[in-house]
Amino acid sequence: MKTHAMTLDELARLCHDGEWRRSLHQAAPSGFAELDATLPGGGWPMGAIAELMPETTGIGELSLLVPALSELAHAGRYIAWIAPPYLPYAPALIQWKLPLKYLLIVQTRSLQESLWAAEQALRCPALGAVLSWPCEIADKNVRRLQLAAEAGGSLGILYRPAEAAREHSPAALRLRLRATANGLVVDIHKCRGGRTGVRLQLPLIA
Amino acid sequence: MNTGLWLCIRLPQLAREAVANHQGSAGERTAPDRWASAGEHSVGGELGEKGLLLQREALERLAAWAYQWSSLISYAPCAPLLWLELGASSTLFEGHEALLARIQAELVQLGYSHVCAFAPSPAAAALLTHASAQRHVFSKAQLRERLDPLALQLLDLPAPTLAALQASGLRRIGQLLELPAAAIARRFGPEMQLYLQRLCAEANDPRPAWRPPETYHARCEFGSEVRTSTALLFPLQRLLLEFQGYLRARDCSVQRFTLEFEHYRQPVSRVTIGLSAAGRDAAQFLTLVRERLHSLLLPAPVNALRLQALEFTSPAIVQTDLFGSDAQPLQQLQRLLDRLRARLGESSIQALQLQADYRPERSWRLIAPEASTASSPKQHVLSTPTPPRPCWLLLEPVRIEAPAQLLRGPERIESGWWDGNDVRRDYYLARSGQGSQLWVFHDRCGGEWFLQGLWA
Numbered sequence: 001m002k003t004h005a006m007t008l009d010e011l012a013r014l015c016h017d018g019e020w021r022r023s024l025h026q027a028a029p030s031g032f033a034e035l036d037a038t039l040p041g042g043g044w045p046m047g048a049i050a051e052l053m054p055e056t057t058g059i060g061e062l063s064l065l066v067p068a069l070s071e072l073a074h075a076g077r078y079i080a081w082i083a084p085p086y087l088p089y090a091p092a093l094i095q096w097k098l099p100l101k102y103l104l105i106v107q108t109r110s111l112q113e114s115l116w117a118a119e120q121a122l123r124c125p126a127l128g129a130v131l132s133w134p135c136e137i138a139d140k141n142v143r144r145l146q147l148a149a150e151a152g153g154s155l156g157i158l159y160r161p162a163e164a165a166r167e168h169s170p171a172a173l174r175l176r177l178r179a180t181a182n183g184l185v186v187d188i189h190k191c192r193g194g195r196t197g198v199r200l201q202l203p204l205i206a
Numbered sequence: 207m208n209t210g211l212w213l214c215i216r217l218p219q220l221a222r223e224a225v226a227n228h229q230g231s232a233g234e235r236t237a238p239d240r241w242a243s244a245g246e247h248s249v250g251g252e253l254g255e256k257g258l259l260l261q262r263e264a265l266e267r268l269a270a271w272a273y274q275w276s277s278l279i280s281y282a283p284c285a286p287l288l289w290l291e292l293g294a295s296s297t298l299f300e301g302h303e304a305l306l307a308r309i310q311a312e313l314v315q316l317g318y319s320h321v322c323a324f325a326p327s328p329a330a331a332a333l334l335t336h337a338s339a340q341r342h343v344f345s346k347a348q349l350r351e352r353l354d355p356l357a358l359q360l361l362d363l364p365a366p367t368l369a370a371l372q373a374s375g376l377r378r379i380g381q382l383l384e385l386p387a388a389a390i391a392r393r394f395g396p397e398m399q400l401y402l403q404r405l406c407a408e409a410n411d412p413r414p415a416w417r418p419p420e421t422y423h424a425r426c427e428f429g430s431e432v433r434t435s436t437a438l439l440f441p442l443q444r445l446l447l448e449f450q451g452y453l454r455a456r457d458c459s460v461q462r463f464t465l466e467f468e469h470y471r472q473p474v475s476r477v478t479i480g481l482s483a484a485g486r487d488a489a490q491f492l493t494l495v496r497e498r499l500h501s502l503l504l505p506a507p508v509n510a511l512r513l514q515a516l517e518f519t520s521p522a523i524v525q526t527d528l529f530g531s532d533a534q535p536l537q538q539l540q541r542l543l544d545r546l547r548a549r550l551g552e553s554s555i556q557a558l559q560l561q562a563d564y565r566p567e568r569s570w571r572l573i574a575p576e577a578s579t580a581s582s583p584k585q586h587v588l589s590t591p592t593p594p595r596p597c598w599l600l601l602e603p604v605r606i607e608a609p610a611q612l613l614r615g616p617e618r619i620e621s622g623w624w625d626g627n628d629v630r631r632d633y634y635l636a637r638s639g640q641g642s643q644l645w646v647f648h649d650r651c652g653g654e655w656f657l658q659g660l661w662a
Binding site: 076090 | 542558598638640643
């Protein structure tokens with residue numbers, strides 16, 4: 001990624017599409033070469049929100065993320081799971097080399113509490129990633145989380161239903177996920193500062 | 207001889223302002239303001255019994271607050287006056303003016319009207335708070351010069367004495383001080399002579415030194431009932447700022463304090479605020495209290511508020527945090543945990559730990575995140591490595607139809623015969639019609655199929 005603007009036009013474009021702010025934070029390598037080659041900066045956007053929209057649960061939507069989470073945790077940054085739909089299974093996380101002491105599971109009683117907790121967690125620089133599963137979320141709330149992620153410098157992951165792809169969202173990165181017999185198909189639905197409409201097949205099978 | 211320097215703070219509206227919600231929002235003021243008149247200075251400057259009590263309570267809290275700047279604090283028994291002896295400590299705080307600016311800024315935050323004056327004697331400092339200007343006198347030589355032109359009525363003398371002095375044609379303090387001391391003693395008694403000597407810093411004026419209590423108890427009463435938690439924030443902020451002063455004064459921190467909300471004819475509501483690491487920052491306390499109030503349901507309107515802290519830690523203990531090393535990000539993390547807990551509940555944040563058990567539902571447990579680093583994970587690892595496990599576990603296995611497509615398995619798990627929860631299961635990786643990868647087992651006792659996890 002370029003960090004210096006060569007001309008005023010270029011500067012204006014950088015400022016306009018958020019590249020300027022984004023470049024403050026590094027990307028976190030995903031651990032999947034094809035994906036890293038496609039994402040700007042070579043990985044998940046730190047200091048930003050990424051939406052993952054799996055067609056159904058249990059197709060590798062977490063495994064896609066775990067290598068990056070593991071890297072972040074080994075660097076001493078905490079991972080918050082805000083109201084996960086199931087229990088993160090400790091023996092599996094250990095197999096994925098994710099140190100358990102860096103995981104925080106936050107229980108909430110409502111969607112509103114989850115969004116509040118996600119925002120607080122994203123603002124905290126001690127965290128590397130914040131995962132949440134809002135059943136529905138308004139644009140303005142995604143924007144709030146986006147600002148919180150920028151402030152804290154961490155990666156905010158929103159798991160959203162596949163139908164959410166039809167709606168607009170201010171998230172920096174939006175991926176649709178679909179299972180096939182050969183692995184996980186990733187459609188890059190939106191990618192700030194990168195190419196959209198790219199389809200990748202990742203060898204992710206249990 | 208008094209050679210020190212005294213700061214006197216006069217709080218002319220104290221009794222009224224001490225009624226915690228006198229600045230309450232318009233909605234809170236519809237109820238009759240019980241103390242609105244009780245607290246005002248009446249023509250004679252007399253407060254009612256209730257007003258005196260409120261004033262005394264407030265002075266007691268302010269003494270604790272002021273102790274952070276001076277170890278010699280005193281307040282008047284029946285007047286809204288607070289003294290700080292600053293002779294020694296002002297050098298610590300970059301001079302008197304800088305210190306005064308800090309003190310006044312906090313008084314503004316606390317919401318108290320105030321007039322401050324410096325003088326080499328406590329009596330003169332109190333007197334100068336009534337002067338219209340030039341209230342700062344730092345040396346004895348300047349003091350006499352400053353007192354001379356002031357009106358006689360400013361002296362803290364009984365009304366008949368003042369009347370008698372005026373009848374004899376005296377108008378200014380200087381005129382009185384020029385009279386021979388022996389003559390004054392003869393005419394008005396030795397107390398008068400002593401008062402004047404103390405005023406001019408010519409005689410010692412020992413004040414009862416206020417001592418900080420071992421435990422902290424503060425109470426503030428509301429003029430009218432408070433019905434919303436937002437209206438509690440102003441009095442809470444004041445209470446916490448005063449508390450912070452006390453903590454700074456004693457050079458200690460707290461990890462836990464209690465707020466009590468008094469109701470009319472109902473038991474008090476009690477809220478305990480806990481911090482993962484001891485602190486003494488009023489702003490941090492207020493954040494936690496605010497989150498806590500968010501989820502608090504008060505059974506009735508609030509008449510008064512109490513703050514209590516019984517245990518304190520020395521600052522040396524503050525430095526060592528629960529997580530061990532690397533203080534800075536961990537302090538940020540602790541603050542986050544405190545905020546989340548205050549709003550979502552004490553047990554809302556958990557960490558995971560392995561347990562050495564082959565039964566999937568017993569191979570993990572949730573613990574407090576602070577406990578997560580304390581234990582070594584090695585002792586919880588099973589002796590034989592397990593095959594790959596799914597990321598998601600269902601808290602309770604769910605009964606399902608026999609899966610159509612089994613991709614891998616079986617893996618037999620037989621365990622728990624010793625504790626009465628024995629399982630005999632064959633585990634498989636299965637695929638659902640939508641492509642989800644399921645972790646299912648066949649219960650060899652009952653013959654049924656269960657879903658227990660997802661390969662997300």
